[in-house]
Amino acid sequence: MKSHLKVHYFQHIAGEGFGSCYEFLKQHQAKITATEFFALPVDQALDLEALPHVEDVDLLIIMGGTMSVNDEANFPWLKIEKRWLRRYLALGKPAIGLCLGGQLIANALGGAVSRNAQQELGWTTIRKVANVPHDCFKLPEEFKVMQWHSETFEIPKGAVLLAENDACRNQMYQIGQNVLGFQFHPEITPEVLDLFLENDEEVAFFSGTHVQPVHDLRKSAKNKFIEGNQILNQAIEYVLRKNAY
Template sequence: MKPHLKVHYFQHIAGEGFGSCYSYLKEMNARMTATEFFALPVDLALDIEALPHVEDVDLLIIMGGTMSVNDEANYPWLKIEKRWLRRYLALGKPAIGLCLGGQLIANALGAAVSKSAAQELGWTTVRKINFVPDECFQLPEQFNVMQWHSETFEIPKGAVHLAENEACRNQMYQIGKNVLGFQFHPEITPEALALFLEDDEELALFNGVCQQSEDELKKSAKEKFLQGNQLLNKAIEYVLRKTAC
């Protein structure tokens, strides 16, 4: 591993930074930078050259967001972000996509993103897909994580399907040895969840059986966050180790 790992993250909404993996990355002496798409004027014609050079990024983390990957008319920077992603991924460099981030990677590579059969909001159980090859990222048989989505990705062509649950079949995938896409939020912290719950407009969009109440979520014990947080740390270690081989 490089002495100063250069980590860049794409942030789509205010307040949703690195989440739980910040401390883990700082322990690696990582140098962290960000592109804050949410801070750009809506009508700005962003040029791809305004983003970091792909050669200058050792690890990319793509965060979640309230927009759809398909909403390029209202968020024109989505086109540029996807173009940049294709350049970056073509070099076989490590990337982690979280919720919207997982959808963006999949969509940039030609997979559809559409309304999920069921919206998910709250703590749910996700299970490992049977017969995942041994060389792939290994998950627990089942684990409890935070969900917050109404759309979902198709598994990109050539990717390995890693995890599922009853509400949303495509919960996680792997591309090569360098890319892991999550539909859920392993990075969530109590502080980040509190910020999510302040968005009344976003909460109003959710109504379904796979949803916990705001009061329930506010009472989430700190221990609930740990399984996802540890899973994300292992995912980061995996893509860095595999691409260093």
């Protein structure tokens, strides 16, 4: 990883921030900037030129959010964000998409995002998909991570499915060697989870066999967060190393 890496992140809800990878990136002297879409007035049009020049970003990290990628009527900046993404990805530059971020990349590249049969909220087990190409990002055979989603992405054309589980088949994908899209939240920390759980209105919309009670989530042991955090750090190193950043 080169020094003074220019990292930009797209943030869709207040308080989420970078999660676990912030300290990892700061250790490598990364210069971190952000676009805070949530701070824009809902009725304000966003011009594409208000976003960074794609050439000025070495690594893009797209965070999660409570909205749907399809809700452009209520969040008009989604259309501009997807247009910018297409420009950025057309240059073959490194990108990481987390939950809504993974859905946004898939959708910007023509993949549908729709309601999943099961909602997922809480700690779940993910399986590595068998027989992926040998040069793809390496995952453990099984690992536990935090889920928080109602929708699922279609794997975009040319992408490789990397991980799955029984509740939601498409859990992680790879495009080339520069893009990794996650359905789950590897960046989650105890502090970020507390912020998520404070949003009682959102939690109230979740139900089903793959939704854990809030009082159980509040008691999550700190060591539960480590595996996902490590996978995210390794994912960042992978897309940067493979693209000589």
